Amino acid sequence: xxxVTQIPAALSVPEGENLVxxxxxxxxxxxxxxxFRQDPGKGxxxxxxxxxxxxxxxxxxxxxxxxxxxxxxxxxxAASQPGDSATYxxxxxxxGNDMRFGAGTRLTVKP
Amino acid sequence: xxxxxxxxxxxxKTRGQQVTLRCSPKSGHDTVSWYQQALGxxxxxxxxxxxxxxxxxxNFPDRFSGHQFPNYSxxxxxxxxxxxxxxxxxxxxxxxxxNQPQHFGDGTRLSIL
Numbered sequence: 001x002x003x004v005t006q007i008p009a010a011l012s013v014p015e016g017e018n019l020v021x022x023x024x025x026x027x028x029x030x031x032x033x034x035x036f037r038q039d040p041g042k043g044x045x046x047x048x049x050x051x052x053x054x055x056x057x058x059x060x061x062x063x064x065x066x067x068x069x070x071x072x073x074x075x076x077x078a079a080s081q082p083g084d085s086a087t088y089x090x091x092x093x094x095x096g097n098d099m100r101f102g103a104g105t106r107l108t109v110k111p
Numbered sequence: 112x113x114x115x116x117x118x119x120x121x122x123x124k125t126r127g128q129q130v131t132l133r134c135s136p137k138s139g140h141d142t143v144s145w146y147q148q149a150l151g152x153x154x155x156x157x158x159x160x161x162x163x164x165x166x167x168x169x170n171f172p173d174r175f176s177g178h179q180f181p182n183y184s185x186x187x188x189x190x191x192x193x194x195x196x197x198x199x200x201x202x203x204x205x206x207x208x209x210n211q212p213q214h215f216g217d218g219t220r221l222s223i224l
Contacts, residue, residue, distance in 0.1 A: 004153070034212055034213075036215075040216070041199075041220070042217050043117075043201055043215040043216050043217040043218050044154070044201065044215040045215070045216075046213070046214070048214035049212045050213070065211075089153055089154075091154075096116075098144075098156035098159065098167050099144070099146075099156055099170055099213070100156070101146075101153030101154050101155075102153050103152055103153045104152070104153055106218075
C-alpha cells in the first residue's frame with residue numbers, strides 16, 4: 001500500500017527566503033506525482049504535475065523534482081511571499097490505483 | 112469556463128441521518144472522483160465514476176455510495192452518519208484517457224452533531 005509522507009508538517013519563514021518542501025513515497029511504481037496548494041477551507045489548486053518519465057517541472061517561482069528510485073519529490077519555492085502562505089500537498093498516482101495524498105506542509109511566510 | 116462546482120458548501124447533520132452531496136465536473140471532463148479530507152489530514156480517496164459506473168473504490172464502507180449521471184455530474188450519498196464522517200468532501204474531475212491534472216472543487220464541509 002502506497003504511503004506518502006511530507007516533512008516538515010509546518011514551516012514558518014520570513015519573506016524573500018527560498019525554501020524546500022519534501023515528499024516521500026513508499027512505492028516507486030507511480031504513474032505521476034502532483035503538487036497542490038490548499039488555502040484554509042478551500043479545495044485543491046494544482047501547482048505542478050510530474051509524469052513518471054520526467055524528473056522535474058517548473059512554473060514561475062516553483063520547481064518540483066521527482067526521483068522515483070529513492071521515492072522522493074521536492075517542491076522548491078523561490079523568493080517566498082506572504083501570498084504563498086497555504087498548505088502544500090503532494091499526491092502520487094500508483095499504477096492502476098487511486099491517488100494517494102500526504103498530510104501536507106503548512107507554510108507561513110511572514111512579511 | 113466553469114470549473115468544478117460542488118453543493119452545498121456547508122451542511123450540518125445529526126448522527127444516523129443521510130446526506131447527498133453534489134458535484135458538476137469541469138466542462139469537457141468525463142470522470143469524477145470523490146475524496147474525504149479530515150481536519151489536518153490529506154484527502155482520502157472514496158471512489159471514482161466513469162461512464163456512470165463506479166470504476167475504483169477506496170477503503171470506505173458501503174454506507175458511502177455514489178452515482179454519475181449522463182451529463183457527467185455526480186452525487187455522493189452517505190447513510191447512517193457517524194460523528195467520524197465530519198470532514199471536507201472534495202470532488203475532482205478529469206478526462207480518463209488524458210494524463211492531465213485533476214481539477215478540484217472547493218468542497219462541501221459536512222459537520223455531524
